[in-house]
Amino acid sequence: MSxxxxxxxxxxxxEVFVRGKRGLNHVHVGSLHAADDQMALTHARxxxxxxxxxxxxxxxxxxxxxxxxRDEKDPFFAPSADKVYRHPTFYDIPDDVPHI
Amino acid sequence: MSTAHxxxxxxSDAVQELExxxxxxxxxxxxxxxxxxxxxxxxxxxxxxxxxxxxxxIIGMQPEGEWITRAPSLRRKSILFAxxxxxxxxxxxLYSAAETLGIDRAELTQRLLxxxxxxxxxxxxxxxxxxxxxxxxxxxxxAAICNQVxxxxxxxxxxxxxxxxxxxxxxxxxxxxxxxxxxxxxxTREQREMVQDAVDRWWWASLMMFGxxxxxxxxxxxxxxxxxxxxxxxxLRQRFVDMTVPQAAKLGVTLPDPELRxxxxxxxxxxxxxxxxxxxxxxxxxxPCNAERMERRRAAHEEGAWVREAAxxxxxxxxARARAxxxx
Ligand SMILES: [Fe+2]
Ligand SMILES: [Fe+2]
Numbered sequence: 134m135s136x137x138x139x140x141x142x143x144x145x146x147x148e149v150f151v152r153g154k155r156g157l158n159h160v161h162v163g164s165l166h167a168a169d170d171q172m173a174l175t176h177a178r179x180x181x182x183x184x185x186x187x188x189x190x191x192x193x194x195x196x197x198x199x200x201x202x203r204d205e206k207d208p209f210f211a212p213s214a215d216k217v218y219r220h221p222t223f224y225d226i227p228d229d230v231p232h233i
Numbered sequence: 234m235s236t237a238h239x240x241x242x243x244x245s246d247a248v249q250e251l252e253x254x255x256x257x258x259x260x261x262x263x264x265x266x267x268x269x270x271x272x273x274x275x276x277x278x279x280x281x282x283x284x285x286x287x288x289x290x291i292i293g294m295q296p297e298g299e300w301i302t303r304a305p306s307l308r309r310k311s312i313l314f315a316x317x318x319x320x321x322x323x324x325x326x327l328y329s330a331a332e333t334l335g336i337d338r339a340e341l342t343q344r345l346l347x348x349x350x351x352x353x354x355x356x357x358x359x360x361x362x363x364x365x366x367x368x369x370x371x372x373x374x375x376a377a378i379c380n381q382v383x384x385x386x387x388x389x390x391x392x393x394x395x396x397x398x399x400x401x402x403x404x405x406x407x408x409x410x411x412x413x414x415x416x417x418x419x420x421t422r423e424q425r426e427m428v429q430d431a432v433d434r435w436w437w438a439s440l441m442m443f444g445x446x447x448x449x450x451x452x453x454x455x456x457x458x459x460x461x462x463x464x465x466x467x468x469l470r471q472r473f474v475d476m477t478v479p480q481a482a483k484l485g486v487t488l489p490d491p492e493l494r495x496x497x498x499x500x501x502x503x504x505x506x507x508x509x510x511x512x513x514x515x516x517x518x519x520x521p522c523n524a525e526r527m528e529r530r531r532a533a534h535e536e537g538a539w540v541r542e543a544a545x546x547x548x549x550x551x552x553a554r555a556r557a558x559x560x561x
Pocket of ligand 1: 290319320323377397
């Protein structure tokens with residue numbers, strides 16, 4: 134792609150993830166447009182952390198995110214649906230056994 | 234994520250199945266998310282509403298922004314700067330939400346600039362005095378809070394989440410406005426008159442921010458069935474009146490409505506009817522500042538073009554250099 138074509142194109146879309154404070158995961162907060170990664174980080178700071186909402190920011194080009202299909206009943210999630218033995222409540226333990 | 238897709242419709246049975254799933258999600262009071270199937274009308278309504286809301290935040294920077302360079306103290310200037318910057322942020326949160334519906338942000342800007350999409354009528358009124366900054370915070374941001382708090386439970390996830398963010402910030406907007414007015418009311422007689430004058434000019438326009446009366450609001454019923462909207466225009470207007478009357482009394486100003494009085498039976502204030510023909514006029518482009526606002530928005534967009542292009546050119550150059558270094 135030539136430079137001129139590139140200039141005419143809109144800035145790409147980035148998804149923004151913010152770590153609210155130490156000990157928490159980064160959480161998706163929204164998106165923004167920026168010319169490159171550095172500008173995306175600066176814009177993310179200005180847009181999503183004007184009041185100390187974050188201690189760390191990740192930005193990633195939206196087009197780089199792979200997602201599962203939209204359907205909640207997607208068979209993709211089926212492997213987790215029928216394995217009740219993965220949950221602690223599946224196991225009967227007598228009441229008088231302590232700390233378990 | 235911002236990767237919405239229009240659902241292909243293989244056959245009508247499948248569409249009916251999708252539609253009933255959609256209806257069930259709404260009925261369970263759960264959120265619709267970007268990649269879910271949704272009826273085209275739902276998507277269109279949301280795009281229109283969210284875009285209009287975003288445009289309002291962006292255009293809404295202008296009336297108050299005019300006072301940044303003329304604020305009477307550094308304290309007021311800093312506050313006003315932060316407030317106007319928040320409104321820019323609100324616009325961007327909302328454009329971000331709109332984009333999850335598969336529409337491009339540049340396209341929305343284009344629609345605004347071409348006058349194909351609207352923004353709130355309230356921003357077409359002038360701000361000739363500094364008291365207007367206070368009254369906008371008190372009335373306009375106050376009315377926005379009434380409108381927006383229920384939208385935090387709107388059925389479309391990204392819109393609801395944007396509203397949560399926005400509502401957190403609006404409270405500062407309303408309070409700084411009211412505090413500004415309290416300060417002026419403790420000042421000279423001239424200052425008190427400025428406040429009353431601003432109240433007189435903004436009251437009815439603020440009531441009209443809630444839109445036309447319920448019996449003249451054709452799209453409301455569908456929006457409420459979809460749970461995009463949670464309360465009718467008149468309900469929200471009433472809430473705003475009830476909230477504002479005691480605040481006006483504390484401030485020591487008169488709201489310019491001779492019919493305004495407490496109605497014991499209803500448990501609400503009765504109030505006069507706004508001039509809705511004025512609302513129609515202002516929405517259709519014939520308000521005191523419509524041309525000026527659009528002109529300013531267009532100029533800002535055009536004057537910013539070289540910055541957008543330079544940043545893109547810089548990014549392309551950096552990327553090319555990185556590729557060359559990797560190859561070497
Ligand atoms: Fe706002
Ligand atoms: Fe505001």
